[in-house]
Amino acid sequence: MSEQENIVEFEEISIEAPERAFDIEAPSAPVSDTPLAEARERTQASVKKTHMSQKTKNAITNTIxxxxxxVMxxxxILPFIGIVxxxxxxxxxxxxxxxxxxKWGFTNYVRLFKETDFPHWFLNTLIMGVIVAIVQTVFVLMVAYALSRHRFKGRKFLMNLMLVFGMFPGFLTLILLYTWMHDWNMTDLNALWGLILIYTASSGMGYYIAKGFFDTISHSLxxxxxxxxxxxxxxxxxIIMPLSKPIIIYTxxxxxxxxxxDFVMATFMAHNAHAGYNVAAGLQWLxxxxxxxxxxTTFCAGGVVVALPITxxxxxxxxxYVAGVTGGAVKG
Amino acid sequence: MNNQDTYTETEGGGQSEELAVTPEEQSEEFLSPQEEQGELLAAADKEQGGPNDYLRLSRLGKMGYKLKRFFLGIPHWFAQLGRDIWRGLRSFGLRIAACFRDIFMTFKTGSWKTRVSYLVMGFHNLFAKQWLRGLLFLLFEGVFIVYMALWGGAWLSKFGTLGTVATHTEEVLLPELGEYVERQIIGDNSFKILLYGLITIFFIAAFLYTWYLNVKQSRLLDEIERSGRKVQGSKDDLRAVVDKQFHKTLLALPVFGIVMFTILPIVFMILVAFTNYDSMHDGYVNLFTWVGLDNFNSLFAFGSEVSVAFGEILAWTLIWAFFATFSNYFLGMFVAMMINKKGIRVKKVWRTILVMTIAIPQFISLLYVSNLFAHNGIINGLLMKLGWIKSPIPFWENGTLARIMVLVINIWVGIPYLMLITTGILMNIPQDLYESAKIDGANAFQQFCKITLPYMLFVTGPYLLTSFVSNINNFNVIYLLTQGGPINPAWGDFSGAKAGETSILITWLFDITNSAADYKLASVIGIMIFVVVSVLSLVVFYIMPSNKREDDYS
Incomplete structure (x- = not known):
């Protein structure tokens, strides 16, 4: 938890300019009846006045x-309170x-586990999550490292290829992937394995953020x-891996x-075998x-059970997450 | 401030460009567009009477000048794009020609071992005791020949027609019974022919490339033998796998996965766009076949139901993407600035609450919100109880209202994310800029317009593009909230896939695939999405110089 405190230490800095700009003290001159001194006095007074009004204005803005x-x-948070x-x-x-x-009670939670296939869905998703996390991380790091640190023939071509094919909508391939996985008996009740294959196989395409990170590590190392x-x-x-802890954890x-x-792929791959769903497909089906x-209300209970550990x-x-997202956004 | 801005922008942009250029990219091709643009702009300057006159222009005049420069640039981008494409094609053609020349010359000048290698791959390597390479080449050739003989040839021969004999029942005379019996005859399967034909083509391409490598290797061995140097052995090869050629080791598996699960399926679906594959032609009982450009013609046929629906949905997709991107961007930035402001307490609490909403899977939050606004949902129930309305507000039933709702809820989804991204960048803006602006008497709004916004746009420009593109394909928000509805009957019913007022291309595509099984139409729409996205990306790529700096840090 202590790490979390480092995330956003923005408190110290602020957009407001320090007010000392207005606090410049005028050299104290004896009050005299020369026009110059009078003018100076007037300026001082007006500076003080703006200062005051600035402060109250600030207070009002801050309150608003x-x-x-x-309210925001x-x-x-309202929808989440609503679900609970x-x-x-x-x-x-x-x-x-x-x-x-x-009438309050746990009926919906009981129904969720007894009447629906939720335990299956949850287990499916958990297995998928763990395997996908491992394989995807390995793939992404491999691709990102190769593209960041090695200069080889065809590097630009490969990057352009991934860019161009990344522009096609992924749903286009649903029907082919389903037929294919069906041939290998990886759909319906076994949708879990088909989905793992689909999620991980081309995960190397998501190398951008990790590559951006590797690019910043000095080559002199x-x-x-x-x-x-x-x-x-x-x-x-x-050398590189130990330095890349943040990006590894992000991936x-x-x-x-x-x-x-993901509910689109999962619904499609499991087809009508409801026990093969993941939580998203299952709860959406409800x-x-x-x-x-x-x-x-069972859906709401399922939402709570899923959202709690993830959150x-x-x-x-x-x-x-913040590091990865911000880095990715700035690098583009 | 304003006048200086323009000039520092153009000059500064050029400068940083040059600084970022690595020797690798410092070719003539890379620099020329900048120079040409510079000339064009210089011409525009002359028309205005030189840059000095710009300072004397009125506010409106300055804006006009900027606009003019922008529009003068447009034909230039297209010319540049055309030149780049032409250049790419030409260099590709030249490379192919060089390949052939290479192969021919190697055969002519090479030793007999090299010539044998043309037929028996890896022969020269084996002869030179490069066992590992030689065996791999030979093995690959063997596998290829066996595959082509057993399956590949058959698939490829049917690729032109996608099958001729459908699966059907036939009355067959059984001699032992002496009567006719109905029997199912398993025929061709268009889907499989298309798929495996394509895989065979990919395989042939891989083989040809490997064969070319083999030829090049042979020639290299020839040269080494002639110069009398030592040939690299298998042991060195193995070491290279983790050292010199490490990138190939790293990329092999991921790239294979991408080829099989992204490139191959997409090429397959592109091909489907030129067939009549749909629920009526399942490729099994009713074979499908090539139809050329028919599907594209029907999509662009003026006045047909499909083309009307496509036009309307495309328009809404672009409107949606535009508003979704910019509303999120500005409001998110605004929220970040509010939280950043000096004197705001418990900043971490505000941030954590907003960030928490990112963590919750969208299908939960959006499905719940969708039901919140349903006909008999909580919002309508509450408003009716309060007596503010008599009958439920048709949030999802009225087209215009539904469109506004998805935009508003998308803001709800997007603000935390944008807040996260912009907070850090906002902190990086040099504070002395604000101080001096304040001393000059600029108010908060002026500070925002003249300092914050230009800085943010410069830094997050590329992000805006990706965000626009991802909004074009923002399936989750639309589908989970409205499923594309309310349905517009005027746009027709494509065997079950109804196009609705809030449908964007990607949700329409999903419905067409999922409920209508009209795969040919889905493929055509998928290609159209690609065209829209790539054209947008290209345009932005040619506007924004910062996109070209790929090797910023290296």
Whole structure:
């Protein structure tokens, strides 16, 4: 938790210019009736006046901003409070026009685990998350390192190729991937394995952020190691890897969280075998028109069960996420 | 301030450009566009009466001048783009020609070992005791020949027609019974023919490349033998795998994955756009076949249902992407500035609350929000209870309202993210700029327009582009909130995939694939999305010089 405090130490700096600009003391001159002195006196007074009004103005602005922030945070958090409250509603299972349950209880959580395939979904997603996180991280680091540190023939071509094919919408390939995976018996109840293959196989394309990070590590380290006779493999895992902890954790975090949110691929791959879903596909399925009236509150309970661990994990690793996202945005 | 801005921008931009250029890129081709643009702008300057006159222009005049420069640049970008494409094609052609010449010359001048290598791959390597390379070459050739003989040739021969005999039932005379019996005859499968034909083509390309490598290796060995140097052995080869050629080791598996799971499927779907593959032609009982440009013609046929729907959806996609990107950008920046402001307490609390909402998977938050605004959802229930409205507000049933709602909720989704990104960058703006601006008497709004915004736009320019593109493909927000609805009956019903008022191209594409199984149309739309995205990227690429600095740090 102490690390988290480092994330955003912005408090010290502020956009406001220091007020000392207005505090420049005029050289004290004896009050006289020369026009110059009079003018000086007047200026001093007016400076003081602006200073005062500036301060009150600042206070008012700050108060307004505080109010705005409170309202904003309320708006941002309201849906999540809503989900939690509705997940405890026992008197009805469909949509209701009110937020506070009339009868509280854990019925929905019990139903979630007993009546739906939620345990399967959760397990599927957990397995996917772990495997995808590992393989994707390895792939991304490999590609990013090669493209960042090695200059070889075809490097530009490879990067352009990935850029161009990254511009096609991924859904285009749904039908082919399904047919393909179906041939290998990796769909429906086994959708888990097909999905892992799909998520990981081309994950090397997401190398941008990691490459941007490697680019910032000084080349003199590599050169020093090469002088000492290290092979490139040794440089990779003995020098670059230990320095890249933030980006490694960021990549792992992203890889792990991916399968929790994807419902398109998961729905498509599992087709109609509901036990093969991941949490996203499963919970979304609970809200289809025919299921909604009976399972709406169960969906809320499922949302809470899924969101809680993910959010905690995310907040713990927040620092790395911020680093990755900011680095990626600035590098473009 | 303003006048200086323009000039420092152009000059400073050019300067940093040159500073960032690495020797590798410092070719004539790279620098020429800048120079040409410079000339063009100089011409524009002359028209205005030189840069000195610019300072004397009125505010409106300055704006006009900037606009003029912008528009004067447009034909230039296209010319540049055309030149680049032409250059690329020409260099590609030249390279191919060089390849052929190389192969021919090597055969003519090479030793007999090299000539044998043309037929038996790796022969020269084996002869020179490069066991590892030689065996790998030979093995690859063997695998290729076996594959082509057993499967590849068959797939490839049917590739032109995509199959001729469909699976059907036939009455067959059984001699032992003496009567006709219905029997299913398994025919061709267009889908498989297309897929495996394509894989075979990829394989042939890989083989040809390897063969060329083999020829080059042979020639190299010839040269080494002639000069009497020592030939690199298998042991050195193995060491190179972790050292000199380490990048190949690193890239091999990921690139193979990308080729098989991204490039191959996409090329396959591009090919599907030229067939009539849909639910009526499943490729099994009803074979599908090549139809040329028919699908594109029907999409662009003026007045047809598909073309009307496509036009409307494309327009909304662009509007959506524009507003979604810029509303998030400015509001997110605004929120970041509010939290950054001196005198605001518990900054960390505000940030953490906003960041927390990023962590929660979108399918949970967006599905819940969608139901919050449903006909019998909490918002309508609350408003009715308060007596503010008589009947529920049709948030998702009214087209215009639904469009506004998705934009507003997208702001809700996007602000925390933008807040995170911009906070750090805002901190990096030199504070003395603000101090001097304040002394000059600039108010907060002027400071924002003249200092914060230009700086932010400069730093986050590339991000804005990626964000625009990702909004064009922002499936989650639209699909989870409205599923593309409310449905617009005027746009037709493509065998089940209804186009709605909030549909963007990507959600439409998903519906067409998922519920209508009209794969040919989906492929065409996928290609159109690619065209839109790539054209946008190219335009921005040619406007923004900062995009070219790939090797910034190295």
């Amino acid at each position: 901003i505080h109010i705005v922030l409170v 945070c309320f708006v941002w 409250l509705e997940s405890f509603r026992c008197e009805s299972t469909g949509l209701a026009g009110y937020i506070f349950p009339q 590599d050169e020093a190691a090469r002088v000492d006779g290290a092979t490139r493999l040794q440089i990779f895992y003995k 792992i975090l992203m890889g792990f969280m991916g399968p929790w949110g 809200l289809t028109d025919s299921m909604k009236n009976e399972y709406y 905690i994990l995310f907040l713990l690793l927040q620092k790395y």
